Every structure is written in structure tokens, then in C-alpha cells.
Amino acid sequence: MHLVSNRTVNMPYPRFASRLVVFLVALVWSGPAPAQTGSFTITDKGHEVGTAHFEFVVQADGVESSSVVKVQMQGLDYMISKTEQLDATKHLKHVLLSGTVNGTAANVIGKPENGQFLLNISANGRSSTNRLPLHAEAVFLPDFDPGALETLLALAAIQNGRDLWAILPKQAGSAEPVQVATYPDEQGTLNQKPITVHHVVATIAGAQTDLFAGPENQLMQAELPQQGFALVRNGFVLTPPKKPSAPLE
Secondary structure, eight states: OBSSOTTOOOOOOOOOOSOOHHHHHHTOOOOOOSEEEEEEEEEETTEEEEEEEEEEEEETTEEEEEEEEEEEETTEEEEEEEEEEEOTTSOEEEEEEEEEETTEEEEEEEEEETTEEEEEEEETTEEEEEEEEOOTTEEEOOTTOHHHHHHHHHHHHHTTTOSEEEEEOBTTOEEEEEEEEEEEEEEEEETTEEEEEEEEEEEETTEEEEEEEOTTSOEEEEEETTTTEEEEETTEEEOOOSSOOOOOO
16 A cells, blocks of 8 residues: 555655755754644645644654644545654654555554664555665655654755655655755745745655755745645745746756
8 A cells, every 4th residue: 555645745855966055064953952843734736635743852862753644635535643763863763654545544664674674564454574775864754744854854964965865655665865956045934024944955756845944944845846735834934936946056
């Protein structure tokens, strides 16, 4: 079973431009505040179709990340709940995902083991185990998960946009390289106050996602132009650019 619809968002992971502007250096995530949260509205071609929420909690040995996503629209009834453990350097230690897609339930458990990433998936009364290549800078990336995208932004800052990977919990699961490109800053408002947002485009398997982050690397908005979906942090409004821009060199 897919833990995503046929309209799935293959979260973007583009080719890294030669420099990830100063913002990515400044955004090195030393760890969120004791509790860092974000609530988002999910839209499809401008129409609200769901909600998403994430929370990071700092612990003695790293960070616990949790996300809840709900989407209801014609052809897609999608819900996931994810809990994962990251170490102090933001490397994935363990993840548990449960969800339903159009009435079919599935559970996914993943963790590094013996130099590989072990992925156990249970769905439709069947269980499968897949051993993926182990990449230290990997993000477990379900569709519509703002917590995963914020973790991706953090790792991109730490890694200067290089050597990033996404673990996609679709079918038997796969590990895909992530490429990142940075674009000129844009403007918006957060709770009606002006804010400068950094624009990053991530690409994976040919699909792109535009990520807009605040001054402290907070995910503000994610746009998936090929699928028509967007995640927008509650209270945030992006000022559209007057014309398409080119990546920074």
C-alpha cells in the first residue's frame, strides 16, 4: 500500500547551487527551544483540504519529533501520525508512523541496523521488510509532513546543502538523494508583521518543492507546484514574487 495518494508529493530535492547563502550557515539548528511547534493549513489549488501540526521536544540525548497530518478531499482521505527520535546531530535513530489512506491502515517502523536502514511496513494484513542504504543525513519524509520538512531545512544548513537523502515510506520504501538550490529572499507577513523569508527549492526523483523559511529556519510555507498542494503556517502570508527568479550562483 502507498502511504500517499496517487497525487503524492514527492518532496523536492533539487540540485544544490554552489552557495547556500549566508542564511543556511546562520540557520544551523543547534536544537529547538524546549518545545518548538508549528500548525499548518494544507490547500489543493488554493482550496483548504487539511491540517498539519508538528512539535520538537529537546531531550537529554537528542530531539523527539512528532507530526500529525489530516487531508480530506475528493479521492483522498489521508491521515498520519509520526513519532521519531533524532540524536543531537539530527541523525535519525528511530521512527514510528501509523496512518490510513482511503480507509486502508498501515504502520511503518524504521531504524538504522547493521549499516543499513531497516524499514518494516505492515498494511492490508501483510508485512514486509526492506533494508535500505544507510545515509547519515537522511530525513524520513511522509507526504505533507511539516516537521520532516523543517528537519530537512536544518540538515541542509548543517550540511551546506550536500549529501542529503530522503526516506520515502511508499510501497516498500526507498531512499532518494535530495538536491537543494537557494533562490533570492522574498517577503511576507507573520501574524500581520513583516518578515523576510528564505526560499529553498528541494528536488527528489524529478519533483520539486518550494520551501520558504523564516529568519530562524522555521518552515513558513511549502509549495508542491506539480501536484497543486501547499502547506502554509497559520498566520503566514507570502508576498508573491513579481516574476520567476533564478537560483543563486
